[in-house]
Amino acid sequence: MKPNAAIRRFDVFAEVKRLEGMSDGLPKNRAKGYGLWIAKVVASRKFRKAPPPPRGEPGEGAAAMVDGWHTLGGEPVTDSDFDREIIERMGNEFYRSVFVPEIERLVEEGKDYKQFRDSVRTEWKP
Numbered sequence: 001m002k003p004n005a006a007i008r009r010f011d012v013f014a015e016v017k018r019l020e021g022m023s024d025g026l027p028k029n030r031a032k033g034y035g036l037w038i039a040k041v042v043a044s045r046k047f048r049k050a051p052p053p054p055r056g057e058p059g060e061g062a063a064a065m066v067d068g069w070h071t072l073g074g075e076p077v078t079d080s081d082f083d084r085e086i087i088e089r090m091g092n093e094f095y096r097s098v099f100v101p102e103i104e105r106l107v108e109e110g111k112d113y114k115q116f117r118d119s120v121r122t123e124w125k126p
Contacts, residue, residue, distance in 0.1 A: 001098050003090040007124045009117050011086055014039035015103045016113045018082070030068065032082035037070040040077065098124070 018035030026034055069076035087095045106116050 001094055003094045003124050003126055005089050005126055007090060007121045010039055010043060012117050012120060013113060014086055016107060019107050029079040032079035033069050033077050036082040036085060037077040040072055
């Protein structure tokens with residue numbers, strides 16, 4: 001089975017963070033939003049050399065939230081965004097049948113994202 005689009009490091013990282021969110025007790029939908037949000041934050045820091053987001057209580061520079069969702073640019077990053085930007089991009093069947101099981105296996109084996117972010121994608125070409 002092949003994905004609809006090339007699988008990016010971004011996709012792998014967002015999925016790893018989704019899995020981590022679920023293992024930390026987030027509901028599935030919130031874990032999706034969290035995974036995509038953190039992937040976007042890390043990507044923006046890497047390419048813009050921006051400082052890390054400030055810490056503290058809401059209203060004191062902490063990462064803003066709307067209705068329980070983390071935000072970027074004032075907009076919440078939700079499970080629907082994850083579905084559209086990750087799952088629909090690569091294809092729902094590929095995501096569920098190939099991508100998720102393989103990333104779950106690697107994470108369960110205790111491998112760090114950096115150990116497999118490139119090697120796992122070598123065979124996944126559209």
